[in-house]
Amino acid sequence: xxxxxxxxxxxxxxxxxxxxxxxxxxxxxxxxxxxxxxxxxxxxxxxxxxxxxxxxxxxxxxxxxxxxxxxxxxxxxxxxxxxxxxxxxxxxxxxxxxxxxxxxxxxxxxxxxxxxxxxxxxxxxxxxxxxxxxxxxxxxxxxxxxxxxxxxxxxxxxxxxxxxxxxxxxxxxxxxxxxxxxxxxxxxxxxxxxxxxxxxxxxxxxxxxxxxxxxxxxxxxxxxxxxxxxxxxxxxxxxxxxxxxxxxxxxxxxxxxxxxxxxxxxxxxxxxxxxxxxxxxxxxxxxxxxxxxxxxxxxxxxxxxxxxxxxxxxxxxxxxxxxxxxxxxxxxxxxxxxxxxxxxxxxxxxxxxxxxxxxxxxxxxxxxxxxxxxxxxxxxxxxxxxxxxxxxxxxxxxxxxxxxxxxxxxxxxxxxxxxxxxxxxxxxxxxxxxxxxxxxxxxxxxxxxxxxxxxxxxxxxxxxxxxxxxxxxxxxxxxxxxxxxxxxxxxxxxxxxxxxxxxxxxxxxxxxxxxxxxxxxxxxxxxxxxxxxxxxxxxxx
Amino acid sequence: xxxxxxxxxxxxxxxxxxxxxxxxxxxxxxxxxxxxxxxxxxxxxxxxxxxxxxxxxxxxxxxxxxxxxxxxxxxxxxxxxxxxxxxxxxxxxxxxxxxxxxxxxxxxxxxxxxxxxxxxxxxxxxxxxxxxxxxxxxxxxxxxxxxxxxxxxxxxxxxx
Numbered sequence: 001x002x003x004x005x006x007x008x009x010x011x012x013x014x015x016x017x018x019x020x021x022x023x024x025x026x027x028x029x030x031x032x033x034x035x036x037x038x039x040x041x042x043x044x045x046x047x048x049x050x051x052x053x054x055x056x057x058x059x060x061x062x063x064x065x066x067x068x069x070x071x072x073x074x075x076x077x078x079x080x081x082x083x084x085x086x087x088x089x090x091x092x093x094x095x096x097x098x099x100x101x102x103x104x105x106x107x108x109x110x111x112x113x114x115x116x117x118x119x120x121x122x123x124x125x126x127x128x129x130x131x132x133x134x135x136x137x138x139x140x141x142x143x144x145x146x147x148x149x150x151x152x153x154x155x156x157x158x159x160x161x162x163x164x165x166x167x168x169x170x171x172x173x174x175x176x177x178x179x180x181x182x183x184x185x186x187x188x189x190x191x192x193x194x195x196x197x198x199x200x201x202x203x204x205x206x207x208x209x210x211x212x213x214x215x216x217x218x219x220x221x222x223x224x225x226x227x228x229x230x231x232x233x234x235x236x237x238x239x240x241x242x243x244x245x246x247x248x249x250x251x252x253x254x255x256x257x258x259x260x261x262x263x264x265x266x267x268x269x270x271x272x273x274x275x276x277x278x279x280x281x282x283x284x285x286x287x288x289x290x291x292x293x294x295x296x297x298x299x300x301x302x303x304x305x306x307x308x309x310x311x312x313x314x315x316x317x318x319x320x321x322x323x324x325x326x327x328x329x330x331x332x333x334x335x336x337x338x339x340x341x342x343x344x345x346x347x348x349x350x351x352x353x354x355x356x357x358x359x360x361x362x363x364x365x366x367x368x369x370x371x372x373x374x375x376x377x378x379x380x381x382x383x384x385x386x387x388x389x390x391x392x393x394x395x396x397x398x399x400x401x402x403x404x405x406x407x408x409x410x411x412x413x414x415x416x417x418x419x420x421x422x423x424x425x426x427x428x429x430x431x432x433x434x435x436x437x438x439x440x441x442x443x444x445x446x447x448x449x450x451x452x453x454x455x456x457x458x459x460x461x462x463x464x465x466x467x468x469x470x471x472x473x474x475x476x477x478x479x480x481x482x483x484x485x486x487x488x489x490x491x492x493x494x495x496x497x498x499x500x501x502x503x504x505x506x507x508x509x510x511x512x513x514x515x516x517x518x519x520x521x522x523x524x525x526x527x528x529x530x531x532x533x534x535x536x537x538x539x540x541x
Numbered sequence: 542x543x544x545x546x547x548x549x550x551x552x553x554x555x556x557x558x559x560x561x562x563x564x565x566x567x568x569x570x571x572x573x574x575x576x577x578x579x580x581x582x583x584x585x586x587x588x589x590x591x592x593x594x595x596x597x598x599x600x601x602x603x604x605x606x607x608x609x610x611x612x613x614x615x616x617x618x619x620x621x622x623x624x625x626x627x628x629x630x631x632x633x634x635x636x637x638x639x640x641x642x643x644x645x646x647x648x649x650x651x652x653x654x655x656x657x658x659x660x661x662x663x664x665x666x667x668x669x670x671x672x673x674x675x676x677x678x679x680x681x682x683x684x685x686x687x688x689x690x691x692x693x694x695x696x697x698x699x700x701x
Binding site: 291292295296471488491506507508509 | 684685688689691692693694695696697
């Protein structure tokens, strides 16, 4: 094995927030996403300079109980990202603009064929704002109930501030709202349960965002490498079973898994500590989803919940099928998970540091059970189908198909395809028997290479099945299944338990459950680079 | 040991062939046009040879030489006879631009010319050496029909 970068701590003050750590895990459960067009470069840079003091970094916040000087938690976070057109509008030198990767320059709309954004997912059906000249994305994350008004206030301040720079900097309108009206921002919010508690659910009812890559230099608890790092040949429920991914898979300016620095724009200072953001607004056809499950599960052993679990590879409560194949086991884990979370939050609210430390450890242990697995004990897919969503997007060494040692490393085909996932649900599903309405997921994916990570996973693993020996089968939940009622698209094989003598269960006619409603490719610069851009100091020579 | 033209494969049912032939002076462009026309023709004569898995023609060395590689079912001898008997005009149209081309017919001089220009492979790998093109095509046909059959059985009732 070649040596790579030592695990040196990253300069968290230079990296924008929500990259190293997800905001929604820190109670920032509401969001607003605002898009701007810059028609006057100088004004755009002034606007940027004015925003700089408010931009949230990745530096850890002091907990409320810790009164020592530090980095207090802001009521609302602010972050900034640019499209390539946006960087051009801000008058970055051409010599620098030319050094960005082609897919970022092209943008999401032009990559539609690669992404499978066809039919109802085609850009002509997107929220109109995404077809306008999107230059800047500002996003605010704030508290949930009952303090949502705080986000509203900060957003109001941003609107006022931006007005000072008009004309020259224009907020773009055309985010489709619930009433069909075109708004000048996209909102996002975690979903609440019937008792008003925040959940990690999306509109189909699955707990989302459980697994995220673990990489070098973040200062996170080293035990979290379990389930988040790259697989070794040791047991997946031990720390030895995983290694942190190289930083360069997620941040520019650091070595990546190929022992080289990721393709990055010039000058190096513009790129370092920056990353790319893939923003997708994905509508969820809840009516189609529920009715497909209802109809198809009539003949499926285990019923509706089991079928829903087979689609994703996790039960809707989050428990992985690979280690929790029965609903009873899954419910047990989910209950313990919830209990541990409640205890931890209570200790935090009580400012009881001792209890918080204990509760955090318990929570970490339970959480480990949600992520500490691979598919080596389930090669045939009898528990988690080979074509299930989570097994596709993160095969965890499964692409060796049990031929241990087939590749130089167990994750050779996986380690370069990992994606940091952020974002929140949007809208409220008011009628679960219908597809229309404004509800879905704001998916934010952070990668060092849009092409190698996001686009590859989208094209090869979600909308194709060859790497899993599944021919043309697509991701059952997120695949762009054809609308042709006579077609044979929309298939999934749910493998039976080996030796059970039972045939596999075959799903067919799966409709398109998820439709793209907008999105773009953004560059998320470091704090240093933001300053450079705002002062027109980017000099690639 | 001099390379024998007929020992081009470690596999029983699949054979490889690599030919490197000099192009006549100044005829490379014309040859390129012939090949381009074959590529886009719907009734490409290559399809008449139902044993070819993959084939390629590459003009090398700034028009000096033509590389031809092919992987095919059956024996070397049968393959050449197929070519010679089924699509002699096609062969003449291409290799007629090469030095010393005797014509696809009669067979003996054609065979001798091919033998002389053949380059032995140092390594030949086939992922499915037991399956012929016809078997692959038949399997694909079955696969498509099976998938359609399964889809009809497994689809939930169509909601309107």
